[in-house]
Amino acid sequence: MQPDANGLKKSMQIVTLTKLLQDLHQELKTCTEHKRRSGGVEGDVADPILLGDFIVDAYNGYLSTARSAFDDPVIQAMSQIERLGEGDDDPRKMKLNHDTRLAKMHEVAFATRQLLICMEDAKKSEKIRTESEISGAITLLENLGEQIDSIADLPVKMGAAKVLHKEDLDDMRHLPRPLAEEYNRCLTIVLETTDDPVISKLFHPVDYGKEDEKSFLHKIAEIKLAQSGLLSYLKSRKTWETIFPEKVVAAFKGKVRTENHPVFSDRVKKVMEMSRMESMRLGHNYIGSEHQMLGIIREGNGKAVAVMKTLGLDLEAVKKSIDDYVGASGDPTRKVVEPPFTPRAKKLLETAANEARDLKSQVVGTEHLVLGMLNKDRDGVPAQILNAYGVDYKKFREGLVRVLEGQSEASN
Numbered sequence: 001m002q003p004d005a006n007g008l009k010k011s012m013q014i015v016t017l018t019k020l021l022q023d024l025h026q027e028l029k030t031c032t033e034h035k036r037r038s039g040g041v042e043g044d045v046a047d048p049i050l051l052g053d054f055i056v057d058a059y060n061g062y063l064s065t066a067r068s069a070f071d072d073p074v075i076q077a078m079s080q081i082e083r084l085g086e087g088d089d090d091p092r093k094m095k096l097n098h099d100t101r102l103a104k105m106h107e108v109a110f111a112t113r114q115l116l117i118c119m120e121d122a123k124k125s126e127k128i129r130t131e132s133e134i135s136g137a138i139t140l141l142e143n144l145g146e147q148i149d150s151i152a153d154l155p156v157k158m159g160a161a162k163v164l165h166k167e168d169l170d171d172m173r174h175l176p177r178p179l180a181e182e183y184n185r186c187l188t189i190v191l192e193t194t195d196d197p198v199i200s201k202l203f204h205p206v207d208y209g210k211e212d213e214k215s216f217l218h219k220i221a222e223i224k225l226a227q228s229g230l231l232s233y234l235k236s237r238k239t240w241e242t243i244f245p246e247k248v249v250a251a252f253k254g255k256v257r258t259e260n261h262p263v264f265s266d267r268v269k270k271v272m273e274m275s276r277m278e279s280m281r282l283g284h285n286y287i288g289s290e291h292q293m294l295g296i297i298r299e300g301n302g303k304a305v306a307v308m309k310t311l312g313l314d315l316e317a318v319k320k321s322i323d324d325y326v327g328a329s330g331d332p333t334r335k336v337v338e339p340p341f342t343p344r345a346k347k348l349l350e351t352a353a354n355e356a357r358d359l360k361s362q363v364v365g366t367e368h369l370v371l372g373m374l375n376k377d378r379d380g381v382p383a384q385i386l387n388a389y390g391v392d393y394k395k396f397r398e399g400l401v402r403v404l405e406g407q408s409e410a411s412n
Contacts, residue, residue, distance in 0.1 A: 013065070013069055014069050014119070014123070017062060017065050017066060017069065017119075018116070018119060020062060021062055021112055021115060021116050021119075022116065024055070024058060024059065024062070024108075024112055025109060025112040025113055025116065028055065028105055028108060028109035028112065029109060031105055032102065032105050032106060032109065053083040053084055055104075055105065055108050056081050056082070056083045056084070056104065056108060057083070059080075059081055059108050059111060059112055059115075060080040060081060062112075062115070063078060063080060063111075063115060064080075066115060066118075066119060070119065070122045070126075072118065072121070072122035072125070074118050074121075074122075075115070075118050075119065075122060078111075078114070078115065078118070081104075081107060081108060081111055084100065084101070084104055130193050130194060133189060133193040134190065134193060134194065134234060136189070137186050137189045137190050137193070137234065138231065138234050138235065140182070140185075140186050140189075141183075141186050141227055141230060141231040141234070142231065144179065144182050144183060144186065144227050145224070145227050145228065145231065147179060147182075148179055148220060148223055148224045148227060149224075151175050151176075151179065151220060152217075152220045152221075152224065175216070175220075176208070176216065176219040176220055176223060177208050179220070179223050180206040180207075180208050180219070180223050181208075183205075183206050183223055183226055183227050183230075184205045184206060186227075186230070187203055187204075187205060187230065190203075190230070190234065198233070198266060198269060199230075199233070201266070202229075202233070203226070203229065203230050203233075206222060206223055206226050232273070233273070236272065236273055236276065262353055262356040262357060262361060262362045262363055262364050263362070263363055263364065264349075264353075264363075264364045265302075265363050265364060265365050265366075267299065267301065267302045267365065267366055268352075268364055268365060268366060268369065270299055271292065271295040271296050271299050271302075271366060271369070272292070272295065273295075274294075274295035274298045274299055275287050275291040275292045275294065275295035275345075276291070276295075276339060277295070277298070278291045278294035278295055278298060279291045279339045280339065282323070282326065282327075284326075284339060285339050285340075286339050286340055286341075286342050287339050287340065287341045287342065287345055288326075288341075288342045288344060288345050288380075288381070289342075289344050289345050289348055289373055289377055289380040289381060289382050290322050290325070290326050290380070290381035290382055291345070292345060292348065292369060292373075292382070293318075293322060293370070293373065293381070293382040293385075294319060294322055294323075296366050296369065296370065297315050297318065297319050299366070302365060302366040302367070303365050303366060303367035303400065303403055303404075304365070304366035304367045304369065304370045305366070306403050307367060307370070307396060307399040307400050307403050308370075308391070308396075308399075310399050310402060310403055311391055311395065311396070311399045313386075313389055313391065317389075318385060318386070318389065321385050321388070321389075322381060322382070322385055325381055325384075325385065326381060344377060344380060347376075347377075348369065348372050348373065348376075348377060349364075349369075351372035351375070351376045351377065352364050352368040352369045352371070352372040353368070354372070355368040355371040355372050355375065356368045367400050370382070370386075370396060371393065371396060371397060371400070373386075374386060374387075374391075374392060374393035374396055375393045
């Protein structure tokens with residue numbers, strides 16, 4: 001079972017197509033306004049374009065691309081625009097007046113605007129459909145988790161009632177197969193619904209394996225691990241789309257990679273999940289920048305960790321200082337499944353993206369998160385703790401330069 005390899009390509013195609021249509025509409029608007037002001041004088045700059053039917057051919061090409069990208073019936077029903085003099089035996093020799101050309105420009109401009117609106121509506125409908133299917137997959141995975149827990153308890157329950165014999169295990173050896181099939185079905189739904197590259201990289205079908213008593217508990221544990229991991233990621237992903245700005249969500253999904261819109265590394269995504277775990281460990285009902293720093297330390301790799309070690313920081317000591325500063329609250333055994341991100345924690349992701357841009361990086365890494373903490377969030381817990389250890393924004397950035405130079409020399 002493989003994810004749709006064309007999913008991300010299609011998303012980029014739609015982004016590019018939208019930009020081309022917007023540019024075409026703007027150019028047409030400029031040309032028509034210019035012609036109205038000039039009164040359609042011969043030699044108008046727009047005339048050569050119109051005589052070559054460039055704008056008509058461009059629009060028709062964009063419409064064909066839109067039809068291949070969207071199943072929307074309205075877009076499929078939209079008709080192409082006829083070229084100037086269409087149907088004439090020799091349209092190139094046809095004498096065209098300026099009113100005809102101006103009318104054609106208005107026709108293409110109107111059609112371009114209509115196509116943009118239809119594409120936007122189609123994207124919204126597709127997003128709603130995707131969210132609905134993802135919500136359905138989450139429900140299926142939750143139900144699957146209950147089934148797995150129930151079956152995993154069978155040997156214990158049977159053993160408590162009587163002595164567990166080999167034939168009892170023989171009767172249970174077939175149980176993991178339907179659970180694995182259900183998990184694989186849920187994964188297929190998710191892969192066919194979303195083009196999130198993280199899912200296709202991290203989650204894979206569960207192999208049924210050999211059905212014998214030795215593998216029963218191991219197979220149940222493997223399915224449970226896969227089910228809980230996918231469920232946790234989907235819930236976190238849904239949280240990101242609910243609480244973070246659209247550009248941050250796009251960067252998390254890896255859909256945008258330009259100088260103005262760097263994407264978040266897989267490690268940062270992992271750190272966000274670990275920050276949730278750190279919040280739960282401390283019994284907190286929120287995720288703040290302090291939990292994000294604890295997530296960086298817990299992940300244990302990446303440039304941020306390398307820089308802090310280069311600067312002589314003891315990460316375990318930093319972790320303890322943060323724990324002591326914020327303290328545990330409530331009952332740490334009471335798990336808040338989806339603790340919300342604080343406004344400061346949300347803002348940090350945008351700040352980290354700005355730090356990445358300043359350093360000419362197209363990927364937002366853990367090092368940019370720490371730079372954001374030290375630069376724009378100086379009142380936050382992480383910045384205060386790092387400052388207490390003698391590390392400020394300038395010192396951390398200097399340490400980052402040394403780490404990057406060391407990696408460059410090692411690669412050479």
